[in-house]
Amino acid sequence: MRFRAKIVDLACLNHFSRVINTIAKLAKTCTLRLTVNKLYFILSDRVANGGVSMWCELCQGNFFDEFQMEGVAADNNEIYLELMPDNLSRALKTAQSAKAVKIKLTNKYSPCLKVAVELPSLSRSSRIVTHDIPVKVIPRRLWSDFKEPSVPDFEVSIYLPLLKTMKSIVERMKNLSNCIVIEANLSGEMNLKIETDVVSVTTHFKDLGNPPWASEDECQSSARGRDLQSMAEARIDIKKLQQLLAGQQVNPTKALCNIISKRIVHFILLHEDVSLQYFIPALA
């Protein structure tokens, strides 16, 4: 089992740091899955996480100048590691003006991701800061716990408004209430609602548009033949939604959510080379 990678391009490095920062805001610990072409950050549905799950996918070629990996076996050419993304995010903080960043899987005393940051230096000798980030290697028999979640059989799928607008609304609502109701219909309308003893607030969005899911796609079965005006709604933990929005430093090229009434809200945020799926379960 071997893994080593290198980023030289500063724009790629900053982009990678942003992605890691986002992940760090969403999950305390997560699984990093490495394949030949892709990196995945996975948080699987566990009660301890409040049932939230995350699936973030990156093409290594868009970030890394060198990327070599050798999985546990030729027929299972993958590596699964458990790590605290915040450690990685902090290691990359020192790398903002780095000449190069090398990441390597090591096993000196215990398994670690070694992040070596080469900083610019005035003298001829280079300055290198290394961080050893402890990781746990996940054995092959547990890999099946980290399968890509299937798109649920939603009732309504809708494009999200500008995340900046949504973020500021959700932040204010979070000051007022612990939970938020998201409701949307197939006419491009979405409402965010909170209600407490003191105040009720509803924000109405319209003309958001509904994504055209391929009609042969079976996941659309609940949406098909649905009354266009009728709202699908789910009440979720407002902190979970706020965390998702707070982590978004760049507006994605596409952002949408799928609602399964009273069960789950499934967010999909697509950037050019990063896709993030986030599942927030409905509260009882």
Add this chain to the structure above:
Amino acid sequence: MPFSTQSHSGGEQYVLTASLDNARNLSSLLRAVHFQDHATCFATANGLRVTVEDAKCIQANAFIQAEIFQEFHVQEESVMFRINLAVLLDCLTIFGASSSPGTSTALRMCYRGYGYPLMLFLEEGGVVTVCRINTQEPEDLLDFNFCSTNVINKIILQSEGLREAFSELDMTSEVLQITMSPDKPYFRYKISLLKPSTKALALSCKVSIRTDNRGFLSLQYMIRNEDGQICFVEYYCCPNEEITDAEL
């Protein structure tokens, strides 16, 4: 009309209706008096006064004249209710508290009377937010009985000067002595009571400082809003003690 929610306010009898093209002209002023979570709103044909008090020793008033609003109607001689100011501020700034160029939040505010909630309709960039904030029984407000004929010291100055002075003061001290004249009496004020007034000071362009013969302090802040209009925030504060000759 920017609001598709117009039907909500049509036909019904509101004792107070007001609209404002830029909700920040209201929220920034309310933030200057937000040191307690509850405020008493008092509306007359002249405009809206929002009062916040603490410890029966300090009172802050924000005045928003009727002319600041694009529309301001009061059906009765006066309308009064108590409201959670923190909640009101979160609602008013639902689309964001900081100003981004070219965007402003339009506001329509309606109140049906005693026992009814305060309704806010906010709109920015085609997105509409409707808020219902429950109101409470107004409490008796302090009357500081501050009368200009009893004023013995008065200074009007540019706020910049006072901001500098306050930034150099040790705000962890217990009391602040304000001396405006070589003649007695001199008074001290609890810094913990004066501290909230620095929020208004930060926004203001001019300030008037007055004390009366009992040592009551009046701070009046002139605040220019984003549209260049002038509003006032006023703080009254009780003295902590009179300084005796022995201490001098």
